[in-house]
Amino acid sequence: MTEKTARSNLAFPHRHLLGIEGLSPDEITLLLDLSEAYVEQNRLEDKKKSTLRGRTLINLFFETSTRTRTSFELAGKRLGADVINMSIATSSIKKGETLLDTAITLNAMHPDVLVVRHPYSGAVKLLSEKVNCAVINGGDGSHEHPTQALLDALTIRRRLGRLSKLTVAICGDVLHSRVARSNIHLLNTMGAHVRVVAPPTLLPASIGRLGVEVFHDMREGLRGCDIVMMLRLQTERMKGSFVPSIREYFHFFGLDYDKLSVAKEDALIMHPGPMNRGIEIDSELADDVGRSVIQEQVEMGVAVRMACLETLASNGVVGSAR
Numbered sequence: 533m534t535e536k537t538a539r540s541n542l543a544f545p546h547r548h549l550l551g552i553e554g555l556s557p558d559e560i561t562l563l564l565d566l567s568e569a570y571v572e573q574n575r576l577e578d579k580k581k582s583t584l585r586g587r588t589l590i591n592l593f594f595e596t597s598t599r600t601r602t603s604f605e606l607a608g609k610r611l612g613a614d615v616i617n618m619s620i621a622t623s624s625i626k627k628g629e630t631l632l633d634t635a636i637t638l639n640a641m642h643p644d645v646l647v648v649r650h651p652y653s654g655a656v657k658l659l660s661e662k663v664n665c666a667v668i669n670g671g672d673g674s675h676e677h678p679t680q681a682l683l684d685a686l687t688i689r690r691r692l693g694r695l696s697k698l699t700v701a702i703c704g705d706v707l708h709s710r711v712a713r714s715n716i717h718l719l720n721t722m723g724a725h726v727r728v729v730a731p732p733t734l735l736p737a738s739i740g741r742l743g744v745e746v747f748h749d750m751r752e753g754l755r756g757c758d759i760v761m762m763l764r765l766q767t768e769r770m771k772g773s774f775v776p777s778i779r780e781y782f783h784f785f786g787l788d789y790d791k792l793s794v795a796k797e798d799a800l801i802m803h804p805g806p807m808n809r810g811i812e813i814d815s816e817l818a819d820d821v822g823r824s825v826i827q828e829q830v831e832m833g834v835a836v837r838m839a840c841l842e843t844l845a846s847n848g849v850v851g852s853a854r
């Protein structure tokens with residue numbers, strides 16, 4: 533056991549990253565601080581390190597993804613790991629293999645980290661109980677998406693210098709959003725004031741227990757806020773109709789310059805992507821580099837995932853019998 537491994541294990545005493553809920557402010561800060569160094573490294577011509585040389589990362593995505601999967605792939609490769617991407621379309625899942633059989637099969641190949649995205653809340657935790665390696669939740673149903681919340685936090689911290697005491701309005705389809713849930717946990721843990729702005733049909737019944745202020749009107753919810761975080765209308769998770777019409781949704785809940793005018797003058801706009809232009813956000817505003825940090829969020833994603841991979845891979849050496 534090297535000194536470095538022992539230190540990181542003490543500071544981040546978790547084998548897996550399944551969610552933000554339960555992480556302490558110090559643990560979140562540790563991951564964000566480590567990410568900072570990778571932001572710089574990723575801007576260099578030579579972006580490669582050998583920190584994870586000899587280690588194997590498997591991306592196991594049971595749902596479509598552009599940003600998260602490529603970001604984890606780049607993160608692993610830039611740290612020198614061998615990276616395998618499992619495409620569900622060509623895997624034995626199509627032949628009816630269960631989630632746990634797939635997990636046990638992959639586990640037999642001795643990966644060091646598994647990044648898993650799955651349409652069911654709780655599926656990633658279940659899988660983590662069957663394998664010897666570290667598991668990172670790449671998004672499970674409408675439950676959690678921890679690396680998204682971390683990359684959002686890094687984007688905010690780099691722009692505004694802190695997370696505490698900021699007012700963040702999370703707007704739109706909160707009901708189906710794992711991004712919202714992970715962000716609510718992270719921002720509350722770090723001392724920010726969190727508001728959610730949505731029609732009652734797009735809020736979970738449990739919203740009152742999440743420690744947020746609830747608004748059903750964009751102008752009231754956005755008044756004086758530092759950050760406006762927009763969410764995609766997740767129609768693929770909707771059974772039945774949750775909004776009367778797309779036109780009406782944009783009219784009342786779509787972000788445009790007019791609604792944004794009540795937020796702080798320099799309020800930043802965020803969106804995890806993929807965006808529905810003209811549905812939850814005005815297209816011109818989404819591209820307005822003076823206000824929108826959407827591309828910066830993507831950049832921070834690679835750095836945050838490098839920090840998470842490094843932290844968990846070094847914990848694994850100490851924790852596992854291998």
Ligand code: NCD
Pocket residue numbers: 599600671677680710711763764766804805806
């Ligand atoms: C989000 C996700 O998959 O939960 N996207 C992402 O990871 N960048 C949000 C979404 O799909 O709307």
